[in-house]
Amino acid sequence: MIADIIDRAVNGRDVGVDDVQELMSISDPAEMEQLFSAAREVRDREFGRKIFTYGFVYFSTYCKNNCTFCYYRSSNHSIDRYRKSKEEIVQLAGGLKDAGINLADLTMGEDPRMYADDYRGLLDIISSVRDDVGISIMASPGALPREMFSKVRDAGADWYACYQETYNRQLFESLRLDQSFDDRRNQKTWAREAGLLAEDGMMIGLGEDVTDRAETILEMGRLGCEQVRAMTFVPQEGTPMQFVTPYDSTEELKAIAVMRILYPDKLIPCSLDVEGIAGLKTRIAAGANVITSIVPPNQNLAGVAQHELDIENGNRSVEHVYEMLEEMGYRHATSSEYVSFLDAHRPERVGGE
Ligand code: SAM
Ligand code: MD0
Ligand code: SF4
Numbered sequence: 001m002i003a004d005i006i007d008r009a010v011n012g013r014d015v016g017v018d019d020v021q022e023l024m025s026i027s028d029p030a031e032m033e034q035l036f037s038a039a040r041e042v043r044d045r046e047f048g049r050k051i052f053t054y055g056f057v058y059f060s061t062y063c064k065n066n067c068t069f070c071y072y073r074s075s076n077h078s079i080d081r082y083r084k085s086k087e088e089i090v091q092l093a094g095g096l097k098d099a100g101i102n103l104a105d106l107t108m109g110e111d112p113r114m115y116a117d118d119y120r121g122l123l124d125i126i127s128s129v130r131d132d133v134g135i136s137i138m139a140s141p142g143a144l145p146r147e148m149f150s151k152v153r154d155a156g157a158d159w160y161a162c163y164q165e166t167y168n169r170q171l172f173e174s175l176r177l178d179q180s181f182d183d184r185r186n187q188k189t190w191a192r193e194a195g196l197l198a199e200d201g202m203m204i205g206l207g208e209d210v211t212d213r214a215e216t217i218l219e220m221g222r223l224g225c226e227q228v229r230a231m232t233f234v235p236q237e238g239t240p241m242q243f244v245t246p247y248d249s250t251e252e253l254k255a256i257a258v259m260r261i262l263y264p265d266k267l268i269p270c271s272l273d274v275e276g277i278a279g280l281k282t283r284i285a286a287g288a289n290v291i292t293s294i295v296p297p298n299q300n301l302a303g304v305a306q307h308e309l310d311i312e313n314g315n316r317s318v319e320h321v322y323e324m325l326e327e328m329g330y331r332h333a334t335s336s337e338y339v340s341f342l343d344a345h346r347p348e349r350v351g352g353e
Contacts, residue, residue: 002031006038009261020214023258024251032254039257039287042264050333051325052267052290052341053318054103054138055096058302059084059125063109065142066177069165069206071236071307072109078238082300083111086125090132095296097135099318102338104129105161105292107140107304114141119148123155130156136338138199143184149194153349158342160191163201163229167219168212175206188223195349197342199227199267204255205247206233213251217259226345227267227290230255232274234305249275253286260287265345272321273303276310280324291332294321 005019026032060083066073072081084092093104106125108114114121122141129137138159139152152160164184166172172181188198200220204213220228232252235242252274259268270283273293280291295301295316303311310316322332 002026002034006035006261009258010038010042015262017211017214017218020217020258020262021210024210024213024217024254026254032250035254035257035261036286039260040285042261043287043289046264047289049330050337051284051330052102052333052338053100053294053321054105054269054290054292055093055099055101055318056105056107056273056293056295056301056303057084057089057092057096058107058304059089060108060111060114061302062111062113063142064112065110065179067179068175068177068240069203069233069236071239071304073239076236076238082302083113086128089125090128092296092299092301093129093133093135093137096294096318097133097335100322100332100335101135101294101318102333102335103136103138103158104133105138105140106157107161108142110142119144119151123151126152126155126157136335136342143179143187146186146190149190149196150349152191153194153196158197158346159199159227160187160196161199161201161227162187162191163199163203164216164220165201165203166206166208166212167216168208171206171208171212185223188225192224192347193350195347197227197346198223198225199229200225201229201231202255204230204232204251205244206241213255217255217262220259221263224347225266226347227269228259228263229269229271229292230259231271231305234274236305249279249282253282256283256286256288267341271305272310272316273305276306277315277320277324280321281328284325284328284330291321291325294318 061081139157140161191198202216269292270288297314
């Protein structure tokens with residue numbers, strides 16, 4: 001029974017893949033509400049009424065990879081790409097900090113120019129944001145060699161984000177062409193060994209089934225990442241998956257709620273990059289506790305899954321997000337609340353300095 005599985009999960013008792021699969025198979029609206037309300041209760045008990053906020057700084061949209069789902073894949077020749085200067089990035093991160101945003105997510109495609117010379121460009125940007133701005137930093141640069149993680153940590157990053165998308169190896173290989181499944185999984189472990197907090201993520205609507213979803217949720221938990229996300233696939237023009245029929249947000253919302261009851265103290269994003277601002281309330285109501293992909297208007301910045309939606313009209317701006325949170329009876333967390341969370345959850349660095 002659903003109520004029984006929820007009860008066991010909420011009380012920290014053993015929940016297996018069959019149970020997770022059953023929760024992820026819920027279709028009855030009353031059962032769905034049971035799941036969401038349990039997730040809200042767990043979140044509010046752990047975190048109170050505060051929600052963390054992340055600004056998204058997609059600073060280079062150049063990429064050498066060719067992921068079939070991604071707008072920025074190297075074969076998509078017809079798109080406009082940009083690369084921001086270090087000065088612009090520092091300014092953008094400063095603006096986020098001044099507006100009370102908790103973290104700057106410094107994201108790029110696997111841009112060869114940033115990777116050149118032992119990743120000098122990337123490390124330089126991270127350390128400049130640390131030195132000149134002093135906001136918490138997430139680095140989302142793609143897969144890195146193992147020895148890079150302590151350098152990324154030393155440059156000043158708090159987090160390293162790298163999403164597996166699915167723990168179905170075969171499906172992974174059909175999506176992330178010419179990329180190693182094991183190497184991408186190991187990224188999260190290597191990051192944590194270097195003292196970085198780590199984020200993993202799954203995508204929904206890529207051809208996976210409900211068993212894959214359940215297994216991915218459990219595997220992300222086993223890796224120990226402090227932040228875990230689910231995002232619904234948004235088909236992209238000019239890619240091999242452009243005509244795939246997209247899912248609505250139901251499966252993503254269930255995944256958010258299931259992760260919340262299984263992993264009470266993890267950070268779980270409500271991404272504005274899937275449905276824009278229209279997707280905020282449902283994701284918070286499903287148990288998410290971080291709003292990600294806040295993007296200021298008039299800065300020529302793009303999203304990943306929704307490269308334009310709600311950016312230039314200001315709907316993904318800081319002010320608008322704060323307003324909506326208040327309408328729901330929540331508030332954005334202060335940066336000292338956020339930093340305390342990080343300090344309490346930061347993995348210990350292993351093996352030397
Ligand atoms: N290039 C780096 C990488 O791939 O790890 C950093 C970018 S990372 C933020 C891009 C993430 O956005 C992917 O891992 C995927 O989870 C998500 N994403 C990309 N394209 C998407 C799409 N069309 N729909 C939904 N999510 C997408
Ligand atoms: C988001 N567009 O939070 C961003 C991105 C990268 N670390 C995150 C997928 O939705
Ligand atoms: Fe490049 Fe990341 Fe897009 Fe893959 S998901 S093509 S690695 S930007």
